[in-house]
Amino acid sequence: MRIHAALAAAVAATLLLTLPAHATTRTTVAHRAAGESVSTTLYEAIDALPVADEDRTGYVRTAFRHWVDADKDGCDTRKEVLIAEATEAPMVGAKCALAGGEWFSPYDDLVLQDARLLDVDHLVPLAEAWDSGASNWSAKERETYANDLDEPRALVAVSARSNRSKADKDVTDWLPLAASYRCTYLADWTAIKTRWGLTVDQAEADTLHRLTADCPNEPLTLTLAR
């Protein structure tokens, strides 16, 4: 029995060491390399996000060339996401015109049957990315960010209405209407900020800590883009 108790205590201690509730000291990803895989947990990833003031000076939406057709198959990034995320595949016609199909909009729990009712949302908005690091990137890097098909969490097909209510807002000012999706949204937000080496403002960091306290500290794996 004593051995079991000691073992249990040791296991508990190990868990405490490896899965801290939000640590009080912040860590940073010291050596970043594009293409590197990161395996962490939601809480650790939030703790590792560098906190910095944000600055929108100079932002124009055209600073991010978006909806390109990188693989030259006739479908731009927006259409690629709509096709990939359809719950019932649409017919793809000339010039990648979409007909029929069905989509689930996770932000507001809606099923939509017309591609025109959907927007493809940059989960971390372009303006938010600009504010938190992308203003220092090259135009090509911003284009890659705006068309990030390598990371399924980066672009999400949602109802146009929910996307327009979100606009450029970060997690402090906007959360999906569907409460059951919020933990996923916060984890995805953290994953994208980490993937691209973006900072968070203090209010955003506080919001992430506060709201994810009610979320499971799930494993978070991602690939660094820069």
Ligand SMILES: [Ca+2]
């Ligand atoms: Ca394409």
Ligand SMILES: [Ca+2]
């Ligand atoms: Ca922010």
